[in-house]
Amino acid sequence: MKNKAITSRNEDFAQWYTDVVKAAKLAEYSNTKGCMVLEPNGYAIWEKIQSVLDKMFKQTGHQNVYMPLLIPENLLKKEGELIEGFAPECAWVTIGGSGHLEEKMAVRPTSETLFSDYYALKVKSYRDLPKLYNQWCNVMRWEKETRPFLRTREFLWQEGHTVHETQKEAEEETLQMLKVYEKFFKEYLAIPAITGKKTEKEKFAGAEYTYTVESLMYNGVALQSGTSHYFGQKFSKAYDIKFLNRNNEWEYAYQTSWGVTTRMIGALIMVHSDENGLVLPPKIAPRQVAIVPIGTDEQVINLCKDYSKKLNENDITAFVDLSEKSPGFKFAEHEVNGIPVRIEIGKRDLDNGQITIARRDTREKINLSKDCDIVENVRKLMIDIQDNLYNNALKRREELTYKTDDLEEVKQIMNTKPGFIHAHWCGDEECELKMKEIRGTKSRCILEEELKETDKCVVCGRKAKHMVVWGIQY
Amino acid sequence: MKNKAITSRNEDFAQWYTDVVKAAKLAEYSNTKGCMVLEPNGYAIWEKIQSVLDKMFKQTGHQNVYMPLLIPENLLKKEGELIEGFAPECAWVTIGGSGHLEEKMAVRPTSETLFSDYYALKVKSYRDLPKLYNQWCNVMRWEKETRPFLRTREFLWQEGHTVHETQKEAEEETLQMLKVYEKFFKEYLAIPAITGKKTEKEKFAGAEYTYTVESLMYNGVALQSGTSHYFGQKFSKAYDIKFLNRNNEWEYAYQTSWGVTTRMIGALIMVHSDENGLVLPPKIAPRQVAIVPIGTDEQVINLCKDYSKKLNENDITAFVDLSEKSPGFKFAEHEVNGIPVRIEIGKRDLDNGQITIARRDTREKINLSKDCDIVENVRKLMIDIQDNLYNNALKRREELTYKTDDLEEVKQIMNTKPGFIHAHWCGDEECELKMKEIRGTKSRCILEEELKETDKCVVCGRKAKHMVVWGIQY
Numbered sequence: 001m002k003n004k005a006i007t008s009r010n011e012d013f014a015q016w017y018t019d020v021v022k023a024a025k026l027a028e029y030s031n032t033k034g035c036m037v038l039e040p041n042g043y044a045i046w047e048k049i050q051s052v053l054d055k056m057f058k059q060t061g062h063q064n065v066y067m068p069l070l071i072p073e074n075l076l077k078k079e080g081e082l083i084e085g086f087a088p089e090c091a092w093v094t095i096g097g098s099g100h101l102e103e104k105m106a107v108r109p110t111s112e113t114l115f116s117d118y119y120a121l122k123v124k125s126y127r128d129l130p131k132l133y134n135q136w137c138n139v140m141r142w143e144k145e146t147r148p149f150l151r152t153r154e155f156l157w158q159e160g161h162t163v164h165e166t167q168k169e170a171e172e173e174t175l176q177m178l179k180v181y182e183k184f185f186k187e188y189l190a191i192p193a194i195t196g197k198k199t200e201k202e203k204f205a206g207a208e209y210t211y212t213v214e215s216l217m218y219n220g221v222a223l224q225s226g227t228s229h230y231f232g233q234k235f236s237k238a239y240d241i242k243f244l245n246r247n248n249e250w251e252y253a254y255q256t257s258w259g260v261t262t263r264m265i266g267a268l269i270m271v272h273s274d275e276n277g278l279v280l281p282p283k284i285a286p287r288q289v290a291i292v293p294i295g296t297d298e299q300v301i302n303l304c305k306d307y308s309k310k311l312n313e314n315d316i317t318a319f320v321d322l323s324e325k326s327p328g329f330k331f332a333e334h335e336v337n338g339i340p341v342r343i344e345i346g347k348r349d350l351d352n353g354q355i356t357i358a359r360r361d362t363r364e365k366i367n368l369s370k371d372c373d374i375v376e377n378v379r380k381l382m383i384d385i386q387d388n389l390y391n392n393a394l395k396r397r398e399e400l401t402y403k404t405d406d407l408e409e410v411k412q413i414m415n416t417k418p419g420f421i422h423a424h425w426c427g428d429e430e431c432e433l434k435m436k437e438i439r440g441t442k443s444r445c446i447l448e449e450e451l452k453e454t455d456k457c458v459v460c461g462r463k464a465k466h467m468v469v470w471g472i473q474y
Numbered sequence: 475m476k477n478k479a480i481t482s483r484n485e486d487f488a489q490w491y492t493d494v495v496k497a498a499k500l501a502e503y504s505n506t507k508g509c510m511v512l513e514p515n516g517y518a519i520w521e522k523i524q525s526v527l528d529k530m531f532k533q534t535g536h537q538n539v540y541m542p543l544l545i546p547e548n549l550l551k552k553e554g555e556l557i558e559g560f561a562p563e564c565a566w567v568t569i570g571g572s573g574h575l576e577e578k579m580a581v582r583p584t585s586e587t588l589f590s591d592y593y594a595l596k597v598k599s600y601r602d603l604p605k606l607y608n609q610w611c612n613v614m615r616w617e618k619e620t621r622p623f624l625r626t627r628e629f630l631w632q633e634g635h636t637v638h639e640t641q642k643e644a645e646e647e648t649l650q651m652l653k654v655y656e657k658f659f660k661e662y663l664a665i666p667a668i669t670g671k672k673t674e675k676e677k678f679a680g681a682e683y684t685y686t687v688e689s690l691m692y693n694g695v696a697l698q699s700g701t702s703h704y705f706g707q708k709f710s711k712a713y714d715i716k717f718l719n720r721n722n723e724w725e726y727a728y729q730t731s732w733g734v735t736t737r738m739i740g741a742l743i744m745v746h747s748d749e750n751g752l753v754l755p756p757k758i759a760p761r762q763v764a765i766v767p768i769g770t771d772e773q774v775i776n777l778c779k780d781y782s783k784k785l786n787e788n789d790i791t792a793f794v795d796l797s798e799k800s801p802g803f804k805f806a807e808h809e810v811n812g813i814p815v816r817i818e819i820g821k822r823d824l825d826n827g828q829i830t831i832a833r834r835d836t837r838e839k840i841n842l843s844k845d846c847d848i849v850e851n852v853r854k855l856m857i858d859i860q861d862n863l864y865n866n867a868l869k870r871r872e873e874l875t876y877k878t879d880d881l882e883e884v885k886q887i888m889n890t891k892p893g894f895i896h897a898h899w900c901g902d903e904e905c906e907l908k909m910k911e912i913r914g915t916k917s918r919c920i921l922e923e924e925l926k927e928t929d930k931c932v933v934c935g936r937k938a939k940h941m942v943v944w945g946i947q948y
Binding site for chain 2 (some may be wrong): 039
């Protein structure tokens with residue numbers, strides 16, 4: 001039995017994605033073009049993501065702050081590469097109250113400029129360092145083509161911005177935050193992301209270098225899912241962040257930034273979901289267990305409530321669905337919403353001492369004794385679901401990962417069953433541009449791999465400089 | 475001993491306020507005119523406020539969502555009174571990417587329009603009702619004069635927007651959320667707010683009526699600190715939110731909205747703080763206990779850590795200050811930052827079996843045995859501090875609350891020792907405008923009080939219609 005509101009994933013992946021977003025009530029288009037409404041089911045996933053990541057940030061010594069939404073044009077222009085990268089996609093405020101502004105202001109596309117401006121004011125001595133700040137906020141980039149979660153003119157994110165005394169400390173921070181993201185993807189989102197440095201062409205405007213977290217969607221398309229940048233002294237020189245170092249000399253500070261966005265919800269959908277709607281890893285599901293009474297028998301209802309109480313007392317988010325819908329309707333609804341575990345309790349089963357547990361990932365049903373330790377059983381099942389989703393995603397990624405230095409083979413793969421291609425590269429941007437002609441294939445990241453003398457660039461055949469992972473970009 | 479960086483509260487209240495904000499590192503001016511940077515100490519208070527209120531909202535059945543930042547002009551214009559109220563203070567985006575927009579868009583000053591537009595799409599039957607949504611976000615109003623927390627062009631807030639089947643249910647919601655705010659002010663912020671309806675002149679643009687939460691600052695000035703609006707069918711008619719009711723007839727839905735902002739942090743400062751900096755009620759303080767070792771003795775440090783561990787395990791947020799500063803410097807720093815409880819441990823005291831606890835509110839020091847139940851002692855002390863702050867604020871409010879129907883007396887009070895004045899009013903806007911001539915005195919709210927036949931309007935002397943609380947407005 002398949003959910004009729006949802007297009008088959010294999011027939012039309014793009015439509016399937018849109019159908020899942022709609023059927024699971026995650027987001028809705030709005031009359032503000034290119035922007036979406038995050039509905040309760042979608043926003044609750046973001047809240048869960050926030051609560052987990054925020055704890056990880058605080059455990060690594062970071063503090064939250066809030067910077068202004070608007071950036072005066074002059075301030076944005078100070079770092080040349082940044083404005084070059086972002087100017088074409090800024091939204092500009094030109095009228096404030098009843099008058100035209102003397103200087104237009106950008107709605108922040110990112111906040112390096114405001115953090116740097118603030119740090120210039122506050123950092124005077126090595127004793128003021130490091131500053132390890134993060135903010136959760138909305139940003140805006142004037143995209144032409146938009147899709148819910150994946151690319152919208154406004155999106156929600158966190159942006160960490162840190163400033164350090166030494167290059168070493170800043171580089172360690174950049175790498176540390178990459179590892180935090182990687183861990184979060186693996187342990188919470190159940191996504192086996194790959195990580196590495198971006199090429200010069202693909203790095204962030206204004207960074208010395210950029211680390212990226214790349215995930216592979218079910219259809220073999222790659223999604224840039226998080227980044228961590230090392231800025232060196234680029235911004236500190238542009239914004240004059242100078243401090244007296246331990247030798248009592250003035251020195252420009254060293255900076256980093258790192259961020260992830262609501263796009264991760266898009267990744268969650270495209271990695272785990274199926275023809276019946278959303279599938280969520282239990283550790284990121286806002287509601288983990290739906291308990292559905294079949295019929296209105298008092299004993300049944302009481303057992304439902306009893307289970308719910310026990311589960312919630314043990315930090316498992318459960319609820320009893322007492323709405324006036326048929327059990328079948330409820331089953332379908334909780335399924336399309338991606339609730340990892342469903343408990344069904346009916347009078348007849350109960351008389352036989354039984355209850356039924358359905359898991360969302362495999363859709364299997366298991367019978368258990370009504371007197372079982374419900375907390376332990378659900379806990380174990382959730383661990384199993386979490387592992388199973390990760391393993392399936394890993395298997396899929398491995399299935400769609402290819403190693404070749406033959407350009408014809410690259411074309412054939414990308415045109416039939418795309419995925420991550422590991423292929424050598426000479427380091428020349430020309431060759432990256434030639435790869436792009438193949439269905440927009442781009443370098444995703446550079447792998448830290450030792451090369452052999454004989455390794456050749458997949459495009460030009462010259463001596464290879466790097467092993468690169470390539471993919472079709474969302 | 476007084477903190478020298480802070481102006482005396484009685485000498486120059488405005489400067490004292492600015493000094494406290496700066497000395498406690500709550501917020502900093504930014505190069506985006508009229509907007510502030512919320513620094514870690516300030517933002518942490520907002521996070522605490524959010525976590526408490528969000529739980530209260532969820533317990534009363536509300537769900538969080540997120541609506542777009544920008545509102546197309548046409549959409550904003552649909553409800554006439556709203557646009558009239560907000561148009562003069564909107565910031566407008568007119569350029570997106572490389573082109574001028576066909577229709578300019580407002581940075582949201584509030585989101586009635588977007589919620590209503592969304593509800594029009596989603597609400598078709600009484601079965602779709604109620605929808606009880608809230609969002610935490612930034613909003614923008616192009617103010618001319620700004621002050622940190624009290625009035626800034628951008629601020630953070632929550633805005634609840636609900637839609638109901640009946641007038642009764644919507645009115646109950648409006649009142650319920652007023653009570654939630656009142657409880658939050660009393661139990662967490664330790665502020666004895668007064669509540670009631672706004673007059674027609676002072677109500678929210680587009681509302682049928684507005685309830686308000688009004689607090690009195692230490693200097694006798696009133697601060698509107700939260701509002702809860704009943705919209706009736708005004709927005710549902712403008713935005714076409716129609717549903718099939720239980721009689722199978724089309725009916726316009728009934729709406730509410732309610733919000734509080736970062737301005738509450740301004741209220742916290744102006745109600746509780748003193749000449750030594752910030753004073754925070756323990757229940758809203760991000761860090762509740764600072765433990766300061768005097769000297770570097772290992773036994774001392776170990777006891778500090780042991781206390782910290784025990785307190786944190788019992789949900790009291792404590793930290794040991796091991797920074798390389800003198801104890802005196804640390805004491806002053808934790809004091810100016812408003813940390814409610816400080817524990818001081820020195821070698822000599824310890825040899826005598828003693829430790830010292832200092833409370834921020836009264837600055838008293840208490841000696842305790844080193845073997846005391848530290849958790850119980852701190853817990854009791856925090857309850858005592860919380861109560862004491864509330865009682866002091868209540869006492870101050872009562873001291874500055876006057877009852878008179880003599881206009882000359884009103885003038886005299888407002889020009890010497892202002893506060894809340896309870897005075898009768900005929901209901902005529904003319905009389906409100908005359909009151910405003912007295913140092914900007916405005917009606918704060920209408921009290922639900924039975925009137926006598928002989929009660930007369932404080933301004934015109936005609937028959938009174940309401941008992942009103944008046945105050946000078948921030």
